[in-house]
Amino acid sequence: MSYPQEFQGIAILDHKEYLHPKKVNFPPKVFGDHDVDIKVECCGVCGSDHHFAKGNWGDVPKPLVCGHEIIGKVVKVGDNCETGVKVGDRVGVGAECFACLKCDRCKSDNEQYCEHQVWTLSKAYEDGYVSKGGFANYVRVHEHFAIPIPENLDSVTSAPLMCGGITVFSPLLRNGCGPGKKVGIMGIGGIGHMGIMLAKAMGAEVYAISRSNAKKEDALKLGADHYIATKEEADWDTKYKDALDLVVICAGSLSDIDLERLPTIMNIGGKIVSIAAPEASEKIVLNPLGLLGVSISNSVIGSRKEIIQLLKLASEKNIKPWVETLPISEAGVAEAFGRMDTGDVKFRFTMVDYDKELSN
Ligand SMILES: [Zn+2]
Ligand SMILES: [Zn+2]
Incomplete structure (x- = not known):
């Protein structure tokens, strides 16, 4: 048949x-x-x-x-x-x-x-x-x-x-990405690289956020205006304090994301949205006082x-x-x-x- x-x-x-x-x-x-x-x-x-x-x-x-x-x-x-x-x-x-x-x-x-x-x-x-x-x-x-x-x-x-594109586009769209906004894309892989392109195309000032500098050249080619390497800049959270309106975490898992320090680079009213769909057993631990004025959520497609x-x-x-x-x-x-x-x-x-x- x-x-x-x-x-x-x-x-x-x-x-x-x-x-x-x-x-x-x-x-x-x-x-x-x-x-x-x-x-x-x-x-x-x-x-x-x-x-x-x-x-x-x-x-x-x-x-x-x-x-x-x-x-x-x-x-x-x-x-x-x-x-x-x-x-x-x-x-x-x-x-x-x-x-x-x-x-x-x-x-x-x-x-x-x-x-x-x-x-x-x-x-x-x-x-x-x-x-x-x-x-x-x-x-x-x-x-x-x-x-x-x-x-x-x-x-x-x-x-x-x-799938990858809409997964990062939906939270960008729903959380005000556009001209005058400072938007971080954390995790530069399959979805994150599209996130940089899309946030830029929507008119935002784009911060690519990765652990090392290995993806810096690519991120800038993709349209990022700034690059933050969290494992290579010890003071990244104080250096970029209150800098961002929105961060979309484009990692497959949150186990490597420093959710204690990340909220400090958000301004008041800032939003952190994860698109992670990790292994079923993964849990996140958050310090409530670290989230003063900042919200965090998860989004799907x-x-x-x-x-x-x-x-x-x-x-x-x-x-x-x-x-x-x-x-x-x-x-x-x-x-x-x-x-x-x-x-x-x-x-x-x-x-x-x-x-x-x-x-x-
Ligand atoms: Zn998918
Ligand atoms: Zn229905």
């Missing part, structure tokens, strides 16, 4: 064997009348794919088909679709593929926080079907989560915007409305994440996860060559 009865992808079959993924065929979810099928052109590789593959978030059902920074062409549209999506449209899909769209959260453009939401990979729908991501020839998602890609954006460099805003900004300001391509294949996915183990990526992988490896 082949499409539309079966999709084909590169899957993890055992967490211990995450560096030995296998090509598999699998049935898609039942096609709903608000669903669209997308023939995948390329797909970014996000830190959470890596977490899922390694079993950091527990033992999940197999086959585990990762990938949730998907760009492709719509090939089938459900009878009741109402967003205007058409066969042939180029669309992007991020980390979310379903939400109820009826609850207060959904109706206020917060569908990423819907209690009934389904992640694009490894989350069960109400009928028990476990979602499968974009390391596959096709994906089937609710139309709300298939977002039109502006014509002038290149698929390969835009794919990472669909963004809404359809925000993704559309992000893509418009990327289109107008010519934002191109730094991407290295790898072929979608057992070896290609293994290389992506293996190199992410050692941080050997600058700054994001996008899987390509779908037509060469996977059936049509």
